[in-house]
Amino acid sequence: VKELKDAQVTIVGLGLMGASLAGALRGKCRRVVGVARRAESIEIALARGFVDSGTTDVAEGVCEADVVVLATPVRVILQQLPDIAPLLPEGCLLMDLGSTKGRIAVEMAQLPGHIQPLGGHPMCGKEKSGVEAADPALYKGCTFILSPLKRTSQEALTLGCAVAEAAGAHPLILEPERQDFLVATVSHLPYLLACALVATADATTSQDPAAWEVVATGFRSTSRLAGSDVTMMTDILLTNREEVLKALDTYQEHLGELIRLVDTADEEKMRQVLGVIRKTRREMYPASQQVIE
Amino acid sequence: VKELKDAQVTIVGLGLMGASLAGALRGKCRRVVGVARRAESIEIALARGFVDSGTTDVAEGVCEADVVVLATPVRVILQQLPDIAPLLPEGCLLMDLGSTKGRIAVEMAQLPGHIQPLGGHPMCGKEKSGVEAADPALYKGCTFILSPLKRTSQEALTLGCAVAEAAGAHPLILEPERQDFLVATVSHLPYLLACALVATADATTSQDPAAWEVVATGFRSTSRLAGSDVTMMTDILLTNREEVLKALDTYQEHLGELIRLVDTADEEKMRQVLGVIRKTRREMYPASQQVIE
Numbered sequence: 001v002k003e004l005k006d007a008q009v010t011i012v013g014l015g016l017m018g019a020s021l022a023g024a025l026r027g028k029c030r031r032v033v034g035v036a037r038r039a040e041s042i043e044i045a046l047a048r049g050f051v052d053s054g055t056t057d058v059a060e061g062v063c064e065a066d067v068v069v070l071a072t073p074v075r076v077i078l079q080q081l082p083d084i085a086p087l088l089p090e091g092c093l094l095m096d097l098g099s100t101k102g103r104i105a106v107e108m109a110q111l112p113g114h115i116q117p118l119g120g121h122p123m124c125g126k127e128k129s130g131v132e133a134a135d136p137a138l139y140k141g142c143t144f145i146l147s148p149l150k151r152t153s154q155e156a157l158t159l160g161c162a163v164a165e166a167a168g169a170h171p172l173i174l175e176p177e178r179q180d181f182l183v184a185t186v187s188h189l190p191y192l193l194a195c196a197l198v199a200t201a202d203a204t205t206s207q208d209p210a211a212w213e214v215v216a217t218g219f220r221s222t223s224r225l226a227g228s229d230v231t232m233m234t235d236i237l238l239t240n241r242e243e244v245l246k247a248l249d250t251y252q253e254h255l256g257e258l259i260r261l262v263d264t265a266d267e268e269k270m271r272q273v274l275g276v277i278r279k280t281r282r283e284m285y286p287a288s289q290q291v292i293e
Numbered sequence: 294v295k296e297l298k299d300a301q302v303t304i305v306g307l308g309l310m311g312a313s314l315a316g317a318l319r320g321k322c323r324r325v326v327g328v329a330r331r332a333e334s335i336e337i338a339l340a341r342g343f344v345d346s347g348t349t350d351v352a353e354g355v356c357e358a359d360v361v362v363l364a365t366p367v368r369v370i371l372q373q374l375p376d377i378a379p380l381l382p383e384g385c386l387l388m389d390l391g392s393t394k395g396r397i398a399v400e401m402a403q404l405p406g407h408i409q410p411l412g413g414h415p416m417c418g419k420e421k422s423g424v425e426a427a428d429p430a431l432y433k434g435c436t437f438i439l440s441p442l443k444r445t446s447q448e449a450l451t452l453g454c455a456v457a458e459a460a461g462a463h464p465l466i467l468e469p470e471r472q473d474f475l476v477a478t479v480s481h482l483p484y485l486l487a488c489a490l491v492a493t494a495d496a497t498t499s500q501d502p503a504a505w506e507v508v509a510t511g512f513r514s515t516s517r518l519a520g521s522d523v524t525m526m527t528d529i530l531l532t533n534r535e536e537v538l539k540a541l542d543t544y545q546e547h548l549g550e551l552i553r554l555v556d557t558a559d560e561e562k563m564r565q566v567l568g569v570i571r572k573t574r575r576e577m578y579p580a581s582q583q584v585i586e
Contacts, residue, residue, distance in 0.1 A: 142509070204540070211475055218480055251493045277495075
């Protein structure tokens with residue numbers, strides 16, 4: 001395992017996440033190679049300076065790599081792992097950027113012994129997808145979860161941390177199960193709520209032409225995640241299904257309590273419950289940060 | 294009824310909404326007078342240049358007003374209307390900034406004949422409350438709903454529009470019932486969803502110290518409204534209870550459908566449903582606007 005500055009990093013998948021990471025790493029390692037299915041994606045990545053070279057041939061792209069990052073949807077990663085691993089040189093660090101880690105960790109554990117596997121999940125993104133939306137600053141300041149396996153060497157983990165840090169992110173080492181539990185509530189649940197809100201507005205108030213004139217910034221914020229990439233989200237929901245269902249269950253209990261408070265018009269209890277929630281939210285995000293929401 | 298530039302405008306209630314409106318109108322009318330319960334709020338409003346003068350005595354504050362704006366919570370407005378109306382000069386425009394309009398319209402209809410009543414609801418705000426958080430730019434670009442009664446004269450409505458426009462807002466004339474139906478879905482419902490989300494995270498993932506390190510911007514946006522002022526929101530939920538319950542009912546149907554899709558892992562249907570929702574969300578907010586979310 002080399003130091004990052006001497007390493008060839010190959011990014012497999014030049015969508016929003018992969019192309020942004022490529023652009024962030026370029027110049028900080030020996031060489032960034034992009035692999036994509038579509039030649040057009042490679043052309044754009046080259047034109048925008050995200051990669052040193054690119055290819056549609058996976059074997060060619062990874063054969064001299066020191067680090068390979070799979071930047072494809074979770075279920076594509078699950079298919080790619082056993083196909084790509086045999087193509088990698090001895091000691092190669094094989095990372096991914098998949099949003100759920102449980103099933104990927106199981107698959108990684110079965111890879112040939114000459115590979116150093118490391119799960120990864122950067123907590124950033126935006127509603128637009130594809131290489132066109134890529135931005136090397138995307139990872140700046142975000143938490144980059146790393147899920148090492150028992151077989152992952154300390155050197156490989158250190159190199160993985162260096163990749164995250166070179167992109168401007170903060171590495172956070174977390175077991176796969178614990179990451180899947182946490183993101184179900186802080187990421188996947190908010191997506192589903194936003195979707196249900198958009199569907200509700202679409203079914204009712206959207207019929208009134210005045211509806212969009214009265215939409216305040218609150219609806220916009222609350223519904224924002226409903227614009228997320230469908231392929232990515234379908235993948236996430238299907239590969240983190242159990243944790244998502246548990247989070248939805250807890251959510252429905254809490255929503256049910258709020259509905260009862262409105263229904264019974266119990267003012268005192270309502271004030272108390274909403275007050276505790278407000279205090280919790282404000283503790284989550286100190287005042288100094290609230291302006292940028 | 295005078296033109297706005299010749300009018301004395303008295304704002305009753307110097308919280309976030311009232312003090313911001315006062316600051317926005319100052320210099321665009323003859324005189325802005327602030328009325329507050331606490332002398333300290335008046336001192337701050339004077340020091341920050343939001344008002345020309347202030348008083349804790351409502352009668353004194355309104356006796357020479359051409360326009361009076363009640364900038365207090367909805368149920369306080371309901372109490373103030375019959376108390377303040379007799380103190381107003383002949384032909385005085387009496388507006389409010391309450392977030393729900395149905396009950397206020399009923400109360401306004403019963404006021405003495407020498408008053409020109411006009412319901413108002415500016416679609417803006419922020420999570421901080423009080424005169425300390427006031428900002429004369431708060432109303433800029435927002436929709437300012439106006440709900441005239443049958444008895445409201447065209448001149449009074451024109452003056453109300455001038456108040457909204459002087460603050461930088463776009464007036465939108467809407468019947469009280471229609472405004473209450475619309476804001477239940479686009480404003481009150483998102484608040485409750487955000488609250489239930491915060492309560493869910495607080496009950497589960499918050500126990501894990503890593504939870505806040507993995508929070509992406511999505512949770513932040515979706516939960517933002519949970520930081521709203523509790524007095525205002527309690528007031529809103531209690532005075533728009535029926536419409537809010539109807540909106541919650543529709544929301545639960547749509548959330549239920551999404552839960553079934555996750556539970557049954559029906560990929561094809563999931564893609565289709567999430568795809569329609571994504572398209573709807575993107576049509577609501579054209580791409581050019583998405584950067585400022």
